[in-house]
Amino acid sequence: MVKKPAPDSARRSERSRRAIYDAALALVAEVGYPRTTIEGIAARAGVGKQTIYRWWESKADVLLEAFLDLSEQASRDAGPEYGFAIPDTGDLAADLKAVLRLTVDQLGDPRFEAPSRALAAEGVVNEQLGRVFVAKLLEPSLQLYVDRVRAAQSAGQVRRDVDPRIALELWVSPLAQRWLQHTGPISYDYTDTLVEYALNGLAPRTPDVPSGPSGTPEHGPVGP
Amino acid sequence: MVKKPAPDSARRSERSRRAIYDAALALVAEVGYPRTTIEGIAARAGVGKQTIYRWWESKADVLLEAFLDLSEQASRDAGPEYGFAIPDTGDLAADLKAVLRLTVDQLGDPRFEAPSRALAAEGVVNEQLGRVFVAKLLEPSLQLYVDRVRAAQSAGQVRRDVDPRIALELWVSPLAQRWLQHTGPISYDYTDTLVEYALNGLAPRTPDVPSGPSGTPEHGPVGP
Amino acid sequence: MVKKPAPDSARRSERSRRAIYDAALALVAEVGYPRTTIEGIAARAGVGKQTIYRWWESKADVLLEAFLDLSEQASRDAGPEYGFAIPDTGDLAADLKAVLRLTVDQLGDPRFEAPSRALAAEGVVNEQLGRVFVAKLLEPSLQLYVDRVRAAQSAGQVRRDVDPRIALELWVSPLAQRWLQHTGPISYDYTDTLVEYALNGLAPRTPDVPSGPSGTPEHGPVGP
Amino acid sequence: MVKKPAPDSARRSERSRRAIYDAALALVAEVGYPRTTIEGIAARAGVGKQTIYRWWESKADVLLEAFLDLSEQASRDAGPEYGFAIPDTGDLAADLKAVLRLTVDQLGDPRFEAPSRALAAEGVVNEQLGRVFVAKLLEPSLQLYVDRVRAAQSAGQVRRDVDPRIALELWVSPLAQRWLQHTGPISYDYTDTLVEYALNGLAPRTPDVPSGPSGTPEHGPVGP
DNA sequence: TACTAATCGAGACGGTACGTCGGGTCTTAAT
DNA sequence: ATTAAGACCCGACGTACCGTCTCGATTAGTA
Structure with a gap:
């Protein structure tokens, strides 16, 4: 999902990633999607804007990952062994x-x-x-x-x-x-x-009684 | 839908309204909705921004009316007497x-x-x-x-x-x-x-006749 | 001072002229010159904008005339016969x-x-x-x-x-x-x-006579 | 003079500052003060408007600093050692x-x-x-x-x-x-x-000599 | 006294600039 | 090398006024 000259994901800050997820979900819930901004997420997460731009392509991207993460978490919590x-x-x-x-x-x-x-x-x-x-x-x-x-x-x-x-x-x-x-x-x-x-x-169900005149003769050769 | 000291719709410029509809629809088609801006619509329509803000509340509002107008036009063109x-x-x-x-x-x-x-x-x-x-x-x-x-x-x-x-x-x-x-x-x-x-x-249809090959043989196993 | 195809000043509304003077002076006193607008003057004077544009060339022009009028009035009030x-x-x-x-x-x-x-x-x-x-x-x-x-x-x-x-x-x-x-x-x-x-x-005055009566003995060491 | 969460002046772009000074002075000289706009200065300086609003409070403020800078420069050029x-x-x-x-x-x-x-x-x-x-x-x-x-x-x-x-x-x-x-x-x-x-x-000078009234003996080397 | 043409209040219009927000890039210092 | 921080250029926002342009509705001077 990231296209830029891939940064070294081994050095990535897990703390920041989580904080960004949380901030993104919280903001969308609080002020709605259009008024959720990358600057807002960064500020709320206590993170530099660049940290977001480095790992995601767009606001939608961030939210998608955040939501995926939330869902995984939820299904892990719900069904320990089987996933629904x-x-x-x-x-x-x-x-x-x-x-x-x-x-x-x-x-x-x-x-x-x-x-x-x-x-x-x-x-x-x-x-x-x-x-x-x-x-x-x-x-x-x-x-x-x-x-x-x-x-x-x-x-x-x-x-x-x-x-x-x-x-x-x-x-x-x-x-x-x-x-x-x-x-x-x-x-x-x-x-x-x-x-x-x-x-x-x-x-209507074909009246299992052959007498039935109604039925749906008109459409498709249902039954012989 | 307008909150300010309601403008006098009797003096509204029909010319501007049409130009705005056209510009809005054209821009959405050309550059997509998010990159369609009110400024862009105004410029393309040869209209002051205020003329848009005077009559509509938001970009979505403009587009909605423009599209409604388009639809009405289309249905008027299509079905002269009956509306579909x-x-x-x-x-x-x-x-x-x-x-x-x-x-x-x-x-x-x-x-x-x-x-x-x-x-x-x-x-x-x-x-x-x-x-x-x-x-x-x-x-x-x-x-x-x-x-x-x-x-x-x-x-x-x-x-x-x-x-x-x-x-x-x-x-x-x-x-x-x-x-x-x-x-x-x-x-x-x-x-x-x-x-x-x-x-x-x-x-399954209740097999009214045991021999009945009922079902819907005509369209076979649909799907991918 | 007016250059446009001179409107018929015989038909001019004296009431509006006075209202505009008053509004202009009041606004300048209240909010200052830069925040005094022609629209504001018109609104306050209960006058159409065009009535201002018809008779004056600019905001400064309006204010100048208003102030001249004020001054004349003041000097008429002050000195009935002689003008200061x-x-x-x-x-x-x-x-x-x-x-x-x-x-x-x-x-x-x-x-x-x-x-x-x-x-x-x-x-x-x-x-x-x-x-x-x-x-x-x-x-x-x-x-x-x-x-x-x-x-x-x-x-x-x-x-x-x-x-x-x-x-x-x-x-x-x-x-x-x-x-x-x-x-x-x-x-x-x-x-x-x-x-x-x-x-x-x-x-220094040339000390023509030590006892010289001229000079300016009355005001002593002026200034700080 | 700045009220917002004071920007970090250590990171200020010197290049932008100079460009803004130059643009402001040039525009005032070319089109006059009232027709000099912040937008115009920004455009001419190749700078974002925000960069102006970040460091100055008003158009007058920009011009004042620009002119101060110009004066300092001029006096530095003129008198290397003594400042006039x-x-x-x-x-x-x-x-x-x-x-x-x-x-x-x-x-x-x-x-x-x-x-x-x-x-x-x-x-x-x-x-x-x-x-x-x-x-x-x-x-x-x-x-x-x-x-x-x-x-x-x-x-x-x-x-x-x-x-x-x-x-x-x-x-x-x-x-x-x-x-x-x-x-x-x-x-x-x-x-x-x-x-x-x-x-x-x-x-009139007290006629120190009764004879010489005319001429301009009065201002030469004053003093006895 | 009625006619009629200009002025009037009102405000919509095409514009320009405002001052602000946020996008996405880039630089700096600290870790 | 990544991070938090934030300055930077830029584009759009929604607003305020500009000066022009219609609109009826007075409102004088003329017929």
């Missing part, structure tokens, strides 16, 4: 609902909200940073859903021809969009509903 | 796929991409602006889906207990997230798949 | 001292100080205005000294080869400089001393 | 006339005129700056007159009860006023006359 996973009780719907409820809680945690909003916003406009953000923070979480969906496929609860990476977006993206863009309220009910819609679809 | 609508051929899936393909095209249009990304990003971090952005630009479009889903409910193609406002997020939000956060590629195949997953659900 | 004059009691030294003491008082009058300092300062740097200032305000006063000195010459108290216009500078200019440039304190003693030095010269 | 002095040939009148003629020349030197007028004008209105101007630039010159007058007193050419600080104003102030306020022309004749009037006074 989605439970598998055999009931996919229930498992997803449970995890999404935790996510709802986390999205409201002010400790995470300010920096993650800031990074997400920066990522919208700055593709390079956006990709790092996604790769380092988002994808690992999404992968857990991929795994869980695969397990459900093995258990016959999800059709085998479904692409798990796309499937998970049916519940993850709506929640993400509501949070990111303030397009709607976020609640347990909401996420529960998403899971149900996603697993069951919107179309 | 989702076709209703009777086949919900087909209609949604068609509209989403248009959306995919539009998301790639550089004319719209720069300003809408910029505004979306700003809205992530600036809730006030975000809400205006959503209310003025996003919701009107989403409302069209609500209407179409309601029609489908009347036609018996969608369960009556489904909330259309949530339903539409099953295909809109995934697309939105991939575009906003660069979480994945965007293609016709992708949006087609979203529509199918959303309408049919992920769970 | 220096007394002629036959004792030139006494007359000059008396008038200079009045001048000392006037220089300390805050009503006059702010605007006259402002105008003097402007005149230092802006020769055109300076000349008007001198011609309209300073010279008329100096002329009174010229007259008095001429009278003294007729009375044999001042040498006939002395140029009165230069002579008066011996006491006027030192006082003026101390006031303008803050080069020294101003007091009755000081002006008295100036008159004596000027009339008697600095060189 | 008024000659003492034994003839006070002649010595004063000589020095005043030099002053007349200097007042016409465009190199000095613009900045010194500007500073004088500023000092009229801004007492703080005025006092610095006087103390640093004016008084040192006046002191030379004080010394010369004292010497004349010792030599019996000037009365012992005369205050030299006031005496010198008899010729300095008239010249100063004519120059500052454009109240009259400046010439060698004029300054010569001032010296004669000041030394001999305006009142």
Whole structure:
């Protein structure tokens, strides 16, 4: 992530690095991302500006690393041995609902909200940073859903021809969009509903009784 | 939105307003949002800085109005009588796929991409602006889906207990997230798949007929 | 003093003119000349900016006229019939001292100080205005000294080869400089001393007769 | 004179300081004081505006220092060993006339005129700056007159009860006023006359010899 | 007395400069 | 060699006024 004639990272001051992380996160939480300045971070961290410019390319870069560090720390604290996973009780719907409820809680945690909003916003406009953000923070979480969906496929609860990476977006993206863009309220009910819609679809279940005239004959040759 | 001793909007210079819109959109497209400055907009528009500060509160505000104006213009040009609508051929899936393909095209249009990304990003971090952005630009479009889903409910193609406002997020939000956060590629195949997953659900169709090879054989194993 | 395509002064609003004079003098006294602005004068006078620009060329111009008006008013109030004059009691030294003491008082009058300092300062740097200032305000006063000195010459108290216009500078200019440039304190003693030095010269009187009655026995060892 | 968390003057850029002095003096000479802007000085000096604001409080402050520097330089160039002095040939009148003629020349030197007028004008209105101007630039010159007058007193050419600080104003102030306020022309004749009037006074010399009334016996080698 | 043209209060406009903030580079001294 | 400190050049900020330019609404002098 650093491009300059790489300084000697062996001599790097660990103390300064930590102080910078702390200052950056604190400032973003306190005054918001746009009013967080490199000078401000340096001053708060008791560090020279050059120390920041030496090791990072931009304000966003600093915050990204700081937030990554925070996340690692959090997951180390939370799960000593395993790094989070989605439970598998055999009931996919229930498992997803449970995890999404935790996510709802986390999205409201002010400790995470300010920096993650800031990074997400920066990522919208700055593709390079956006990709790092996604790769380092988002994808690992999404992968857990991929795994869980695969397990459900093995258990016959999800059709085998479904692409798990796309499937998970049916519940993850709506929640993400509501949070990111303030397009709607976020609640347990909401996420529960998403899971149900996603697993069951919107179309009426073909009445297992052949008599049913309705159905959805019009779209796609569902069934013979 | 203006706080100072409200300027007299009757005497406002229409010429300047248009020039400012044009300059703002052009600059965002050319150098990107963060490098677009109010000073730059004023200079390019041949306008005094104060004329911008008199009528808008911030750079984001200017761009938002400029973009709104652009959109209105576009929809006026496009649909003389009706302001866009989702076709209703009777086949919900087909209609949604068609509209989403248009959306995919539009998301790639550089004319719209720069300003809408910029505004979306700003809205992530600036809730006030975000809400205006959503209310003025996003919701009107989403409302069209609500209407179409309601029609489908009347036609018996969608369960009556489904909330259309949530339903539409099953295909809109995934697309939105991939575009906003660069979480994945965007293609016709992708949006087609979203529509199918959303309408049919992920769970296997209750095998109404034991022999039934149900599922959705037509589109095979989608995904990367 | 006005160069533009002369507006019709017959239609000029006397009310506005007076309000502008008052506002200008008040502002200069309150906030000082540099922080007195045309906009400020207009606002305070309840007058449109154009009304000022129509009749005056510059801030200095406005103030100059306002001050001239003030002076005329003052001299009309002070001396109904005669417009100031220096007394002629036959004792030139006494007359000059008396008038200079009045001048000392006037220089300390805050009503006059702010605007006259402002105008003097402007005149230092802006020769055109300076000349008007001198011609309209300073010279008329100096002329009174010229007259008095001429009278003294007729009375044999001042040498006939002395140029009165230069002579008066011996006491006027030192006082003026101390006031303008803050080069020294101003007091009755000081002006008295100036008159004596000027009339008697600095060189020792040739002790024509040891008992000589001339000289200036009355003022003893002046100065610190 | 600086109020902010005093910058470290040890690290001050000498190069910038000189460039700022040069630019300030040049601009004042070229476009006049009021049209000389801090921005202009910075641009011409190839310096950031902040570098000016860091070390000076105002435009007047910059110019004052620049002019002080110029004067020091000039006096260093002119008199390597002694820093100017008024000659003492034994003839006070002649010595004063000589020095005043030099002053007349200097007042016409465009190199000095613009900045010194500007500073004088500023000092009229801004007492703080005025006092610095006087103390640093004016008084040192006046002191030379004080010394010369004292010497004349010792030599019996000037009365012992005369205050030299006031005496010198008899010729300095008239010249100063004519120059500052454009109240009259400046010439060698004029300054010569001032010296004669000041030394001999305006009142007729007591006719030491009843016969010789005319001529100018009065100012030659004063004293018996 | 009504007409009508100039002046008036008001303030938006294109500009210039202000004084401040922060970005990113560079220098210094201390560790 | 890295660090804290901070001066430096630079660009943009948001504000204050400049002097010009419309706007109705008076407001005189003329018809």
